[in-house]
Amino acid sequence: MRKICTLIVAPYAPVRAGLAALLRESDAICVQGELPGNTETLTRMLPGLTPDAILYDGDGLEQLIGILSRMPEPPALVALGETPxxxxxxxxxxxxxxxxxxxxxxxxxxTLALALQSAAAGLVVHEAQASSVPPPTDDVLTPRELEVIALMAQGLPNKLIAYKLGVTLHTAKFHVAQILAKLGAASRTEAVTSGARRGLIAL
Incomplete structure (x- = not known):
């Protein structure tokens, strides 16, 4: 399994050191380096680095996202915070x-390692405590379809989805077909991936 090359960004050296120590406990993560969180340093240094993901702990999330948005191939980003x-x-x-x-x-x-792996794979992951935040504006799925795609993400076939939701197999198939159509997906896997990217599924 290829390790996820991770850059730690945080304003305080003890925080960076603590996060690095945590990540080194995982065989799936490689710590590429550590940077302070000030905008000047990040603007100068980030374009020359090629991490798979950034682990960020600081108050300048908006500024960091702005810097990453100007990179041709930005890394994935996992942010730590207390105000979702x-x-x-x-x-x-x-x-x-x-x-x-x-x-x-x-x-x-x-948890940190799993989040970094998921983000680097193009997925969205956040804790359940943040579930009260409104979904993205491009959310086109009905509440029932959101239930269905969550079960699809668990790998359940249509028959088990129907059983779990107390509906007929025909109805379950209809919901799956609607989800694929709305998300422009050619397969169940593609639909789940698209849903995760949009933040419709909390993995």
């Missing part, structure tokens, strides 16, 4: 990011 109502919309609106994540600052090594 303010920070999650910034990430949801960052259409140039290949994938992103949002976690609490008390996340453990396993």
């Amino acid at each position: 109502s303010r920070e999650l919309p910034l990430l949801q609106a960052a259409s140039t990011l290949p994938g992103w994540g949002y976690l609490g600052r008390d996340s453990d090594a396993t």
Whole structure:
């Protein structure tokens, strides 16, 4: 399994060191380096680096997203914070990011590694505590279809989806077909991936 090359960005050296120590507990993550979070340093240094993902802990998330948006191939971004109502919309609106994540600052090594892997794979991941934040504006799925795509993400076939939701197999197939059509997907896997990218599924 290829390691996810990760750059740690945070304003304080002890925070960067602590995050680096956590990430080094995972065999799936490679720490590329550490940078302070000031805009001047990031503007100068980031374009010359090629991490798979950035792990960010700071108050300048909007500025960081702006810098990444000007890069031809920006890395994925996982941000740590405590105010999802303010920070999650910034990430949801960052259409140039290949994938992103949002976690609490008390996340453990396993959670951080999984979030970085998911974001680097082009997915969206955030903690359940942020689920009260409104979905992206391009959310075209009905509440029932959101239930269905969540079950699809678990790998359930149509028959089990029908059983879980208490509907007929025909109805389950109809919902799956509607989801594929609305998301412009050619397969269930593509639909789940598209849904995750849009933040419709919290992985």
